Structures are given as structure tokens and as C-alpha cells.
Amino acid sequence: MRIDILTILPELLEGPFSASIMKRAQEKGLAEIHIHNIRDYSTNKHKQVDDYQYGGGAGMVMTIEPIALLIDKLLSERKYDEIIYMTPDGVILDQKIANTFSLYENLIILCGHYKGVDERIREIYITKEISIGSYVLSGGELAAAVLTDSLVRLIPGVLNDETSALTDSFQDNLLSPPVYTRPPEYKGHKVPDVLMSGNFELIEKYREEQAYKRTQERRPDLLK
Ligand code: ADE
Numbered sequence: 725m726r727i728d729i730l731t732i733l734p735e736l737l738e739g740p741f742s743a744s745i746m747k748r749a750q751e752k753g754l755a756e757i758h759i760h761n762i763r764d765y766s767t768n769k770h771k772q773v774d775d776y777q778y779g780g781g782a783g784m785v786m787t788i789e790p791i792a793l794l795i796d797k798l799l800s801e802r803k804y805d806e807i808i809y810m811t812p813d814g815v816i817l818d819q820k821i822a823n824t825f826s827l828y829e830n831l832i833i834l835c836g837h838y839k840g841v842d843e844r845i846r847e848i849y850i851t852k853e854i855s856i857g858s859y860v861l862s863g864g865e866l867a868a869a870v871l872t873d874s875l876v877r878l879i880p881g882v883l884n885d886e887t888s889a890l891t892d893s894f895q896d897n898l899l900s901p902p903v904y905t906r907p908p909e910y911k912g913h914k915v916p917d918v919l920m921s922g923n924f925e926l927i928e929k930y931r932e933e934q935a936y937k938r939t940q941e942r943r944p945d946l947l948k
Contacts, residue, residue, distance in 0.1 A: 725828065725879055726756040728798055729868050730791065731835040732773055734759045740869040749882045757872065765790035765797075774838055783839035791834065791841060795849050798832060806851045807832045810864030810871065811840060814853030817871060819894035821854070825871075826878035833871065835864030897946050901934035 729737060737759050740746060749755040763771050767789065774784035795807065805828035815821070825831065834841070834850070846853070856867040876882060883889050893900040904915040918930045939946050 725754070725826070725876070726758070726802075726830045727833060727872055727875075728758045728760060728804075728831070729833045729835065729865075729872070730760050730762055730794055731863075731865055731868070732762050732786075732837055733835075733863060733865055734761045736863070736865040737869060740873065745877055745882060746873060749876045749879065752881065754879050754882050755876045757876075760794055760798075762786075762790050762794060765793040767793075777839060785839050786837060786841040786845075788842045788845055791845050792849070795832065795834075802830055804830045804832050807834070807849050808852045808854055808871070809834045809836065809841070809846060809850040810855075810867040811836050811853050812855050812858070812860050814855040816858070817854050817856050817874065819874075819892075822871075822874040822878060826875045831875075833864075833868045835868050837863045894946075897939075898935040899938045899943060899946070901931040901938065 731737060741750065741757050746755070746757075750757060763773050766773050773786060773790050775787050777783065777785045798804070806825070808831060810833060834845075854867070854871060856870045861867060878889055889895070891900070904919060908915050908920065916930065918926050921927065
């Protein structure tokens with residue numbers, strides 16, 4: 725999978741992809757993440773990428789031209805499955821969306837800033853608008869990193885033990901059961917006996933019950 729991320733703050737995206745699973749996915753050649761600085765495509769002599777909004781009001785708007793030039797360049801090089809805009813008024817990201825997107829070959833993710841992008845960018849280019857939650861971030865970069873992470877870890881071969889993505893919370897609309905490691909007792913809190921029983925049938929049953937119980941208590945909406 726190739727992901728092209730379009731941003732005016734590329735430095736915000738250096739960290740998330742340079743460690744752990746995201747780094748390994750790129751080293752294994754399973755994910756290619758390209759960060760593009762929108763400012764490099766500004767033809768303005770001050771490299772400006774924003775302007776005042778028509779109709780007045782506080783906050784700048786990201787201008788069409790540099791974003792359009794960059795997207796047109798990418799579109800001339802390959803076909804993209806989706807051109808995604810990260811925005812608080814988009815569809816809320818969930819595991820189902822992550823599963824769907826993880827099957828794609830090429831994605832563009834546009835990060836917004838200030839008041840957002842000129843609406844015509846959305847009309848002309850954007851095929852999906854995604855929010856990572858009902859709160860406003862300073863820009864779309866952290867949201868793009870969250871989306872990218874949620875997709876890349878689902879690409880077959882990225883996780884060492886492929887079943888570990890299948891048993892993630894939400895994969896079957898259930899939260900994950902509690903997990904334990906050594907020591908068997910800490911400050912009077914014991915690991916449940918069944919997990920030490922060696923009886924895999926009982927362990928599986930316990931985990932299913934716990935996943936269901938946890939979902940009912942914390943996210944009953946997932947069971948509907
Ligand atoms: N940009 C600013 N806030 C955002 C959010 N909640 N989700 C996606 N992009 C955003």
C-alpha cells in the first residue's frame with residue numbers, strides 16, 4: 725500500500741512513522757508512506773498557502789492552487805482508490821472503515837489547517853472525509869497519523885502474528901478481554917485461575933465471556 729500525505733507541517737508526521745510497527749511495515753516494503761509539503765507547490769513568492777475567507781470572519785482558508793497542483797501531479801503518476809480529507813465534520817473513523825481502506829493500493833490523505841480548505845478542493849478532488857472524533861485538533865496531521873496507523877497494521881504480514889490483528893478490540897464488534905502477564909499476584913490482585921489452568925477450551929470461553937461483559941458495560945452501542 726502506498727499512502728501520500730499532504731500537509732503544511734511535515735515535521736509533525738516524522739515521529740509516528742519512524743518507530744515500531746509503522747517503521748517495520750515500511751522496511752518490509754508492505755507500506756510506502758510519502759509526506760508532501762503543500763508549501764512546495766505554492767507559486768506565490770512568499771510561499772503562502774492560505775488566504776482570508778470571502779464573506780469575512782476570523783480564520784484563514786487553505787487556498788486551492790498548491791493543493792490542486794500537488795494532487796494533479798500525484799494523479800498523473802498513478803490511480804488512487806480514495807482521496808481522503810481529514811476534517812472534524814467527516815465520517816467518524818471506526819474499525820470497519822480501517823478494514824476497508826487497508827485493502828486499497830494507493831491513498832491520498834489531505835491534512836487541513838486554519839479554517840480548513842477551500843470548499844472547491846472538497847468538491848473537485850475529495851472522495852472521503854474522515855474525522856477521528858468529535859473534537860477539534862489544531863490540524864489534520866495527528867488525525868492522518870491515526871488513520872494511517874489503523875490501516876497499515878491491518879495489511880497482511882505487517883504484524884508478526886497475523887491473528888493478533890484479528891483478535892483486536894472491535895474486530896468482531898467486541899472489546900478485548902483483560903490480559904495478564906507475570907507475576908501471578910501483585911498487591912493482592914491475582915491473575916484469574918482459569919488463565920493458568922492450561923485448559924485452552926476453558927480459557928477461550930473465559931475470554932469470550934469477558935469480552936462480551938466488557939462490551940456490555942463500556943460500549944453497549946457496539947452490541948446493537
Ligand atoms: N482536523 C481537526 N480536527 C480533526 C478531527 N477531529 N478529525 C480529523 N481531522 C481533524
